[in-house]
Amino acid sequence: MQVRHLLLIAILALTAACSSTKEVVDENLSEVELYQQAQADLDNHSYTSATAKLKALESRYPFGRYADQAQLELIYAYYKNSEPEAAKSAAERFIRLHPQHPNVDYAYYLKGLTSFDQDVGLLARFLPLDMTKRDPGAARDSYNEFAQLTSRYPNSRYAPDAKQRMIYLRNLLAAYEIHVADYYLTRQAYVAAANRGRYVVENFQETPSVGDGLAVMVESYQRMHLDQLANTSLEVLKTNYPDHPSLVDGQFVPQTSESDNRSWLSKATLGLIESTTPLPPGETRANMDIQKQYQDAKDAIPAELKPKDADGNVIPEPEAEGKSRSWFSYMTLGLFD
Numbered sequence: 170m171q172v173r174h175l176l177l178i179a180i181l182a183l184t185a186a187c188s189s190t191k192e193v194v195d196e197n198l199s200e201v202e203l204y205q206q207a208q209a210d211l212d213n214h215s216y217t218s219a220t221a222k223l224k225a226l227e228s229r230y231p232f233g234r235y236a237d238q239a240q241l242e243l244i245y246a247y248y249k250n251s252e253p254e255a256a257k258s259a260a261e262r263f264i265r266l267h268p269q270h271p272n273v274d275y276a277y278y279l280k281g282l283t284s285f286d287q288d289v290g291l292l293a294r295f296l297p298l299d300m301t302k303r304d305p306g307a308a309r310d311s312y313n314e315f316a317q318l319t320s321r322y323p324n325s326r327y328a329p330d331a332k333q334r335m336i337y338l339r340n341l342l343a344a345y346e347i348h349v350a351d352y353y354l355t356r357q358a359y360v361a362a363a364n365r366g367r368y369v370v371e372n373f374q375e376t377p378s379v380g381d382g383l384a385v386m387v388e389s390y391q392r393m394h395l396d397q398l399a400n401t402s403l404e405v406l407k408t409n410y411p412d413h414p415s416l417v418d419g420q421f422v423p424q425t426s427e428s429d430n431r432s433w434l435s436k437a438t439l440g441l442i443e444s445t446t447p448l449p450p451g452e453t454r455a456n457m458d459i460q461k462q463y464q465d466a467k468d469a470i471p472a473e474l475k476p477k478d479a480d481g482n483v484i485p486e487p488e489a490e491g492k493s494r495s496w497f498s499y500m501t502l503g504l505f506d
Contacts, residue, residue, distance in 0.1 A: 200230045204239065211242065216250035241272060244279045248286075256283045274318060278327035281314035285334055305345045312338040343369050343378035350385040354392075354425040363389035380410035387415070388423045 198206070203226040210219035223243040227236055240263050247256035260280035267273055287307040315331040315338075322328060350365035362385055369382030383406040390399035403421055406413060415424055476484045 198225075200226065200233045200235055203229070204235045207239070207242065211246065214249070216246045220246045220250060237267060237270065240266075241275060244276060248279055248283050253283045253287045256280075274322040274325040274327060277314065277318040277322070278325070278331060281311050281318060281331060281334070284308075284311035284314060285338070287311075305342050308338050308341055308345075312342065339373060340376050340378070343373035343376040343382075346373070347378050347381045347385065350382070351425065354385065354388060357392070359389040359392045363393075380406065380413045383410065384413060384415040384421075384424065387421055388425065391421075391423070 203222050207219045207222035207226065210216070210222060220243065223239045223246060226233075226239045227243065230236060240259065244256055244259045244263065247253075247259055257280050260276045260283070263270075263276045264273060264280075284307045312335055315335045318325065318331050319328050319335070325331075346365050346369045350362045350369075353359070353362035353365065366382040366385030366389065369376075369378050370386070373379060373382075383402055386402040387399050387406060390396075390402060406421075407416065407419065410416075415422055478484055
């Protein structure tokens with residue numbers, strides 16, 4: 170089935186490439202004839218031909234009785250002809266020129282609809298693609314454009330459909346944030362994951378992804394050993410989403426296994442040979458680098474600048490508690506420390 174769909178896509182692309190010649194509109198047509206022919210093209214789904222006639226109508230008769238209607242139908246023709254940028258540009262132009270037009274809500278609606286369908290391209294219509302994992306730029310634009318329509322024209326005939334699409338878009342945007350948070354969890358970027366989870370909880374209430382956002386927060390805080398924040402998030406999750414997949418018999422089960430960052434040599438020797446010392450909980454490589462730079466700077470201080478006792482001898486620094494001793498120190502019973 171998918172092979173047939175791919176063949177259909179190839180045929181459509183070839184047909185579009187072959188039919189890209191610009192149509193010449195008869196200059197002797199009157200305003201009424203141009204409008205009637207454009208309407209006939211729209212009815213026959215000949216959107217390229219309709220676009221040419223509507224543009225000719227607008228340019229030849231800019232103050233005619235069909236000029237405003239031609240601008241509106243030009244938006245629709247661009248939209249149906251899969252020209253999203255041209256459709257949005259035509260819609261913005263109509264809104265700018267006719268802000269008080271009785272049908273300006275239609276321009277707002279088509280603008281949002283164009284962005285709504287922009288992500289659902291030709292491949293997405295035939296192949297099983299997860300829209301929540303794709304870049305949500307067009308979805309976010311569509312949500313904002315529908316929001317403008319519903320806030321400015323709440324009684325518009327297009328408002329009910331716009332509100333339903335906004336619900337879908339809001340759920341899609343929330344699910345996308347959860348996918349990003351899961352990616353951060355797998356990369357052990359726990360702060361970023363927790364922030365994404367909290368963003369979903371705070372900004373996407375009443376979406377199915379709120380429970381997932383709480384679960385991400387719990388897992389991230391547990392990985393960072395922030396027990397108080399983890400317990401608070403877990404209580405909220407248990408109270409509001411007791412059937413969440415991360416809760417098994419009332420206990421939280423992380424959905425992402427902690428990655429093993431040991432080298433291949435360490436794994437092959439079962440940890441007997443460690444190429445790098447594992448970090449303690451809460452420690453980071455960046456912090457260790459800063460400490461090393463600080464120690465190197467201290468070691469580079471000349472002896473004459475270091476603090477001295479009454480006899481002029483350099484005062485040694487006290488040994489930090491818990492500091493590990495070398496094997497040589499143990500062998501010599503600390504005589505050469």
